Amino acid sequence: MEKIRKAPKGILGFPVAPFTENNKLDEQKLAQNIKFLLDEGLEAIFVACAAGEYPSLTKEEYETMVDVAVSVTNKKVPVYTGVGGNIQTSLELAKISEDKGADGYLILPPYLVTGEQAGMASYFKTIAESTDLNAIVYQRDNVAFSISTLEALADVPQVVGVKDGLGNIELNTLLTQTFKNRFGWLNGMPLAEVTMPAYVPLGFDSYSSAISNYIPHISRIFYQAVLKNDQVTVGDIYQHVILPINNIRRKRNGYAVSLIKAGMEIMGMPVGQTVRMPILPVEKEHYAEMERILENALNRYPKELVTQSL
Template sequence: MNINRKAPTGILGFPIAPFTESNRLDENVLASNIQFLLDEGLEAIFVACAAGEYPSLSKEEYEIMVDIAVSVTDGKVPVYTGVGGNIQTSLEFAQISAEKGADGYLILPPYLVPGEQAGLKYYFKTIAESTDLNAIVYQRDNISLSVSTLEALAEVPQVVAVKDGLGNMELNTLLTKTFGKRFSWLNGMPLAEVTMPSYVPLGFESYSSAISNYIPHISRKFYDSVLSGDQDTVNDIYQQVILPINNIRRQRNGYAVSLIKAGMEIMGMPVGQTVRLPILPIETEHYAEMETILKNAIECFPKEKPVQSIQ
């Protein structure tokens, strides 16, 4: 099998895990969420990752989410899954991803114990080499990757990209200048639009977009403006949309997930507000603030209607 050893570029879709009020995975809503992201032109689907509340999923739920993602995308864009945390579970979920036809997986950091760089190297290497799928390593929270660790991972053909959720620009500069195009570089900050203009000059070509679950056309307009150097539009979207949403996200731990569901609900997507512990739904006052922000966002940046062709 000839595998394309390159990570997806552009705006990456991270569907949620929609739960009913009785805490069951809503398969139909998940399928709709993924189809919406496809219809909006996102370049890849990353299912059962942090936005999909990966740490709270059972094996059965994980399998269902991967099945739905592979089925709905139907080869139109790459499908990546989330693996990580517990090393044994990671290896099991990596095998499930391969068996169900995913294109690769995002390896989340190990749980609780950071480990030394040598331990991190073998953690990521062991998971990446366990299948022939593409692997993206993710540094975030208390996990950062050294040059020596990435030198070892550069020898593993399955490792195609590094995703950054730390925001340490000195480290990002060091890594991108050291490894260049050996890896693709993905921005994985909690609200990646905030930092993307700073990441692009370093060679970051992709980012995970939480707001694309509910206002994807604004995320697209923002990214296109960043790439084209349209600083006026970039600044307008910053002030009217991105920074106000980010201000709410920073109010509580876990809002990086629950705020997505609130945004989708406000924009008419019936996903509900149910999240799994320790994450909590957003508070009533913050929901009301989000409603105001999104109303203003749509007024300032309405979605363009497709041009109808004349027969």
């Protein structure tokens, strides 16, 4: 059968990497995290990516995370892995992902190096062409795509999507209007719900949702309200859920990861507060603030409301 060359749409699940107090990967809690995301209807699983502390993983831990994701999802939804940084390591992990039955991978920017656009295009193209898996290329940090770069990647069948983590609306407008449906467009901004109402009109039809690890039904209500142009619901969730959480996230570098684990613990899905350097755990005062926000969020949007919003 010919491989389906299409990026996943909708709300995308990014499980964390649960570590024990002894800094060991907890496979059981990872499996529970992924099963929860599946049960909540998320449209794809992206394992061992930024939320999964990809840069800190050993090769063996990476292999384990891919094994768990492929096993738990059991082909219910696509499984994407994270690759990127060091080009040689990326090629090795891309092959591991293919061998272990993943559907594709998210290619993160090269580590530390800022290259010319031709060099960036070659980096992403080389990784994408190294296997037959689908590839999503990620612009963030030191990478901003030019039209010429995406023109080169548009000739690669494996490249099915572009993920944005820069938040440059002018650039995103230029890219989406130039390439339209050639790529799937994914919002990868930290706490993507903040920007999704601005991204949808550009053609972005999916996003990575950190809060779906602990309040996925609210993310679902919010996204449906965005698609329906229900400004009342969008505004209320902004005011009482998304922006307060985002305000905490912005207080410390690394909270894009550690705040997810805190939210999961508060909501009764403990994966531990252990994170790997240079990320630090959520501070006590911010944890308590997060508790108050989530209590208020559940009072305003109990889980049974999700069926009424669809």
